[in-house]
Amino acid sequence: MSANPGSENRRLLLHRRPEGIPTAADFAHVSDAVPTPAEGEIVIRNHYASLDPAMRGWMDAAPSYMPPIALGDAVRATVIGRIAASGHPDFPEGRWAMTLGALEDYSVAAAGGFTQLIDADAVPSVTNYLSVFGAVGLTAYFGLLRIGRPTPGDTVLVTGAAGAVGSLVGQIAKIKGCRTVGIAGGPEKCARLTERYGYDAAIDYRDKDVSALDAAIRDAAPDGVDVIFENVGGDIFDAGLLNLNEGARVALCGLISEYNREPVGARNLWQLIVKSARIEGFLIRDFLDEFASGAVEMGSWLADGRLAFDEHVELGLDQAVPAFLKLFSGANNGKMILQIANDDGSAA
Numbered sequence: 192m193s194a195n196p197g198s199e200n201r202r203l204l205l206h207r208r209p210e211g212i213p214t215a216a217d218f219a220h221v222s223d224a225v226p227t228p229a230e231g232e233i234v235i236r237n238h239y240a241s242l243d244p245a246m247r248g249w250m251d252a253a254p255s256y257m258p259p260i261a262l263g264d265a266v267r268a269t270v271i272g273r274i275a276a277s278g279h280p281d282f283p284e285g286r287w288a289m290t291l292g293a294l295e296d297y298s299v300a301a302a303g304g305f306t307q308l309i310d311a312d313a314v315p316s317v318t319n320y321l322s323v324f325g326a327v328g329l330t331a332y333f334g335l336l337r338i339g340r341p342t343p344g345d346t347v348l349v350t351g352a353a354g355a356v357g358s359l360v361g362q363i364a365k366i367k368g369c370r371t372v373g374i375a376g377g378p379e380k381c382a383r384l385t386e387r388y389g390y391d392a393a394i395d396y397r398d399k400d401v402s403a404l405d406a407a408i409r410d411a412a413p414d415g416v417d418v419i420f421e422n423v424g425g426d427i428f429d430a431g432l433l434n435l436n437e438g439a440r441v442a443l444c445g446l447i448s449e450y451n452r453e454p455v456g457a458r459n460l461w462q463l464i465v466k467s468a469r470i471e472g473f474l475i476r477d478f479l480d481e482f483a484s485g486a487v488e489m490g491s492w493l494a495d496g497r498l499a500f501d502e503h504v505e506l507g508l509d510q511a512v513p514a515f516l517k518l519f520s521g522a523n524n525g526k527m528i529l530q531i532a533n534d535d536g537s538a539a
């Protein structure tokens with residue numbers, strides 16, 4: 192069975208390295224032949240791609256946890272879709288699979304490792320493998336529980352709190368008996384924090400400098416902060432550091448405010464010394480061996496109605512760049528996902 196009768200492979204290539212916020216001119220749309228798998232490989236007809244802030248870092252030449260995307264290569268992204276052609280007996284055509292592929296119609300991948308079959312019937316929507324049951328959900332789960340190590344009664348401050356990761360962090364912290372304060376951009380997102388994601392207090396960071404942010408955090412967390420789950424960096428991080436309690440933990444998950452500019456650095460790190468506090472960065476892949484157990488517990492909370500999550504789906508490969516940029520303007524409400532194909536495999 193062929194999951195898609197398409198005869199071309201539209202691809203979004205990295206044409207040049209962006210300076211600051213990427214523009215359309217940094218990318219090129221091309222159309223190649225649909226690849227065929229060698230022995231041990233599969234070709235996936237991509238239905239959905241995960242658009243992640245981290246992809247911005249992969250577009251730079253700077254050293255990171257993954258090699259930079261080479262100029263002229265398709266833009267790397269996690270994708271899910273149906274196997275269109277297979278060179279591996281355990282990966283039959285028509286089955287759903289997930290891989291670290293690219294923003295393209297068809298991705299070719301070696302079966303196994305990061306390339307796995309997924310069970311579309313086990314979840315309400317197959318896109319959930321890119322959100323709550325994917326790297327995003329597990330980043331919230333392991334980042335908070337293993338790095339932030341909250342205990343009941345702690346106050347947990349989450350930045351980027353209305354986003355894909357942050358919205359789940361706040362809810363997991365509540366499940367663990369914590370008080371939660373979320374920081375997000377604008378009144379609508381702040382309302383979502385308290386009304387949809389159960390945050391005890393919400394702070395709108397827009398138009399606030401470090402001292403106004405510091406005052407707002409102090410207001411929302413008069414007894415101080417025991418855990419910071421940091422997604423943003425910059426002024427927001429500096430203000431959070433001014434509110435640490437003795438022995439606090441900072442789980443450094445991301446620094447999205449710095450992805451499109453020269454980093455300003457954290458200017459209040461001395462607070463870690465005076466509060467005997469700990470800061471620890473992490474990558475979700477550090478917890479790869481434990482993904483299944485994390486997903487089971489997240490699944491049980493979902494089944495009990497204790498977790499809400501949102502997916503923001505944009506349609507069409509030609510919308511990849513504008514959709515990606517929404518991550519940096521805050522125009523996404525939930526996990527940003529690009530739909531590349533319809534159910535029948537035709538282009539979305």
Ligand code: NDP
Nearest residue numbers: 244354355356375376422444445446447448474475519521
């Ligand atoms: P989100 O769904 O949170 O989308 C990004 C959000 O970040 C935007 O909606 C916007 O929200 C906020 N934002 C963007 N630019 C700025 C800025 N300059 N200042 C303040 N806020 C900004 O994305 P994710 O949940 O996928 O990712 C959140 C963070 O987690 C990122 O830093 C990402 O790199 C990191 N991450 C780390 C992982 C790891 O393994 N360590 C794995 C996955 C993600 P608003 O409207 O509130 O401004």
